[in-house]
Amino acid sequence: MSTLLEVSGVSVTFDGFRAINNLSIAIGEPELRAVIGPNGAGKTTFMDIVTGKTKPDEGRVIWGERSVNLLKYSESQIAKMGIGRKFQKPTVFEDQSVRDNLAMALANKRGPFSVLVWRATDRDRARIEELAEEVGLSDRLDDSAGILSHGQKQWLEIGMLLAQDPRLLLVDEPAAGMTPAEREHTTDLLKRAARTRAVMVIEHDMEFIRRLECRVTVLHEGAVLAEGSLDHVTKNQQVIDVYLGR
Amino acid sequence: MPFDIPRNTAATKRSFLISNPSVLWFMGLLGLFTIGVTVLSEGFGLGLISTNLVKILGMTLCLCLIAIAMDVVWGYCGILSLGHFAFFGLGGYAIGMWLMYARTEINIRESLGRGTIPPTELEVSEAVAAQIFGVVGSSELPLIWSFAGSLPFQLAMVVLVPGLLALVFGWLAFRSRVTGVYLSILTQAMTLALSLYLFQNDTGLRGNNGLSGLQNIPGALHVPQAVISMWFFWASAFALGAGYLLFAWVVSGKFGSVIRAIRDNEARVRFLGYNVEGYKLFVFTITAIVSGIAGALYYPQAGIINPAEIAPIASIYLAVWVAIGGRGRLYGAVIGAAFVSLLSSWLTGGGAPNIDLGFYRIVWTDWWLVLLGLGFVAVTLFFPKGMGGLFDYLVRKKP
Numbered sequence: 190m191s192t193l194l195e196v197s198g199v200s201v202t203f204d205g206f207r208a209i210n211n212l213s214i215a216i217g218e219p220e221l222r223a224v225i226g227p228n229g230a231g232k233t234t235f236m237d238i239v240t241g242k243t244k245p246d247e248g249r250v251i252w253g254e255r256s257v258n259l260l261k262y263s264e265s266q267i268a269k270m271g272i273g274r275k276f277q278k279p280t281v282f283e284d285q286s287v288r289d290n291l292a293m294a295l296a297n298k299r300g301p302f303s304v305l306v307w308r309a310t311d312r313d314r315a316r317i318e319e320l321a322e323e324v325g326l327s328d329r330l331d332d333s334a335g336i337l338s339h340g341q342k343q344w345l346e347i348g349m350l351l352a353q354d355p356r357l358l359l360v361d362e363p364a365a366g367m368t369p370a371e372r373e374h375t376t377d378l379l380k381r382a383a384r385t386r387a388v389m390v391i392e393h394d395m396e397f398i399r400r401l402e403c404r405v406t407v408l409h410e411g412a413v414l415a416e417g418s419l420d421h422v423t424k425n426q427q428v429i430d431v432y433l434g435r
Numbered sequence: 436m437p438f439d440i441p442r443n444t445a446a447t448k449r450s451f452l453i454s455n456p457s458v459l460w461f462m463g464l465l466g467l468f469t470i471g472v473t474v475l476s477e478g479f480g481l482g483l484i485s486t487n488l489v490k491i492l493g494m495t496l497c498l499c500l501i502a503i504a505m506d507v508v509w510g511y512c513g514i515l516s517l518g519h520f521a522f523f524g525l526g527g528y529a530i531g532m533w534l535m536y537a538r539t540e541i542n543i544r545e546s547l548g549r550g551t552i553p554p555t556e557l558e559v560s561e562a563v564a565a566q567i568f569g570v571v572g573s574s575e576l577p578l579i580w581s582f583a584g585s586l587p588f589q590l591a592m593v594v595l596v597p598g599l600l601a602l603v604f605g606w607l608a609f610r611s612r613v614t615g616v617y618l619s620i621l622t623q624a625m626t627l628a629l630s631l632y633l634f635q636n637d638t639g640l641r642g643n644n645g646l647s648g649l650q651n652i653p654g655a656l657h658v659p660q661a662v663i664s665m666w667f668f669w670a671s672a673f674a675l676g677a678g679y680l681l682f683a684w685v686v687s688g689k690f691g692s693v694i695r696a697i698r699d700n701e702a703r704v705r706f707l708g709y710n711v712e713g714y715k716l717f718v719f720t721i722t723a724i725v726s727g728i729a730g731a732l733y734y735p736q737a738g739i740i741n742p743a744e745i746a747p748i749a750s751i752y753l754a755v756w757v758a759i760g761g762r763g764r765l766y767g768a769v770i771g772a773a774f775v776s777l778l779s780s781w782l783t784g785g786g787a788p789n790i791d792l793g794f795y796r797i798v799w800t801d802w803w804l805v806l807l808g809l810g811f812v813a814v815t816l817f818f819p820k821g822m823g824g825l826f827d828y829l830v831r832k833k834p
Contacts, residue, residue, distance in 0.1 A: 240706060242702075263705075263710075264702075264705040264706055265705050265706075265707075265708050265709055265710045265711065266708075268705070268706050268707060268708035269708040273706075274706045276703070280700055280703045282692075282695070282696045282699055282700065282703075283699070284695065284699065285692060285695065285696070289689075289692045292689060292692065293689065293692050293693060293696060293704075293707060294707055299708050299709050299710065300710070300713070301690070301710075301713050301714050301717040304688075304689050304690045304693055305685065305688070305690045307688065307689045307690075308688065349707070353707065353708065
């Protein structure tokens with residue numbers, strides 16, 4: 190397992206509020222990692238920084254074998270390098286079919302001119318079927334994404350993430366609003382994805398994280414409070430004080 | 436909430452026309468309409484449609500063309516541009532310069548040629564300048580008229596001027612991530628600035644006089660208007676057909692998918708790895724070019740162009756047509772533009788009888804704008820899919 194993403198000494202301030210405070214965190218490939226922390230701990234801001242949406246005041250974000258400085262790149266360039274992101278609220282394109290949503294995410298050329306003349310090859314079609322199978326939406330391919338259930342939208346979004354074929358998946362609260370059965374399916378999906386890539390899951394739900402059976406990072410006030418196995422961090426007195434014991 | 440699922444996507448394996456039956460329907464109807472008008476025209480047929488009406492219908496086709504361009508940029512890509520009529524006007528000015536220059540040159544050569552000594556090129560060019568610019572108190576040919584005598588050059592300008600303006604303006608605006616209502620205001624400011632600039636006499640485009648006599652085509656000065664009007668009608672019908680095919684193709688595939696996704700959630704599209712700004716710039720520029728071409732066909736039929744045509748209100752009307760016709764479907768834009776603009780010329784042109792209520796007399800020229808405003812509000816509130824949405828009731832979607 191080699192280090193894929195390394196965030197070191199990153200700080201960001203919004204109107205005087207320090208959302209991220211000298212945060213350092215690294216993830217290898219392949220690895221499954223859960224990030225927990227109370228509201229306002231900086232979990233989402235951390236993802237914004239990695240994906241290029243927010244530029245930090247200081248610190249470094251280094252990516253891949255060639256140690257690329259991600260801070261110099263735009264959202265779309267970072268996405269093309271292999272970082273996929275799933276938002277907290279499922280954001281799929283509701284007035285388009287599941288198939289088209291997946292087709293857009295497929296790892297093909299992204300320029301306007303190549304997209305203009307793009308027509309699905311048999312390989313693309315097969316890949317779309319395969320992804321739909323993987324996330325359990327095979328029989329919904331020609332339905333509009335807008336009529337899917339909440340859980341199905343979450344899966345479609347995970348399917349779109351996988352379609353991008355990223356090396357790192359950042360997944361923000363995938364289990365929010367899901368039924369227990371749906372949660373189980375989602376856990377399986379993430380664990381499978383993490384066999385070949387780095388997957389970082391932000392989640393509140395302890396039961397969900399327990400099922401992921403992975404290393405856990407606890408954030409608090411924009412910095413890492415503890416890191417290790419779930420049992421290890423839940424025994425940490427500081428963690429109990431700020432998060433679990435509330 | 437019902438969702439409109441296009442069955443015609445690049446990810447499914449079907450040919451373009453089979454999966455887009457509305458394109459075939461549109462082409463068929465446009466063809467029939469063109470044949471019908473030709474058969475009934477004064478120039479080539481029974482003479483049941485006056486030349487003036489042929490011109491109005493031809494101009495309407497040009498308005499339909501800019502309306503589908505507006506639909507692509509607004510209805511599909513979500514950019515509410517309030518500046519596309521500026522591109523339309525620039526196209527008109529570009530072709531108008533040639534029409535006016537070449538026609539004046541022919542007239543000057545004729546009158547100077549009657550003398551015993553043939554005129555020199557300098558004399559001709561000075562006389563042309565004096566003739567065209569006498570109205571703004573100048574006799575110098577402005578720099579931008581240097582190649583006005585060349586049809587190929589001015590035709591290139593029809594495409595290049597709107598295209599480059601859109602490219603530069605769009606690049607600056609999209610790069611700074613100006614979106615939504617702020618972008619609309621910015622495009623409107625661009626339109627207003629351009630219109631005010633053209634109003635000045637020293638801009639070199641005859642200030643508020645504009646360019647006139649554009650219905651006279653150099654090289655065909657002795658051809659009756661009844662015939663010329665049909666030439667332009669055919670050209671407009673052809674341009675509308677070609678534009679419809681082009682845009683239907685552009686929005687049918689994955690490109691259409693991406694721009695609709697940009698309309699619905701551009702941040703998400705960025706995280707999919709698409710360069711949103713590049714797509715917006717592409718759409719903004721190509722629709723500006725099509726608008727310029729539509730303008731170049733419109734103004735020779737109108738006969739005159741002046742800076743008032745470019746005023747922001749024109750671009751706002753354009754948005755109203757598209758909203759009334761139905762955003763996000765090309766035939767909706769055509770229906771909206773044709774219906775509203777024809778209704779407008781009927782009501783304001785004195786065609787409609789005024790209604791005497793006894794206590795009040797409804798004069799349509801005064802009440803038309805009120806009617807249009809109420810119609811716009813009603814469509815927005817009660818029929819967000821516009822007139823084109825009626826087709827959803829007619830065509831029952833198969834399960």
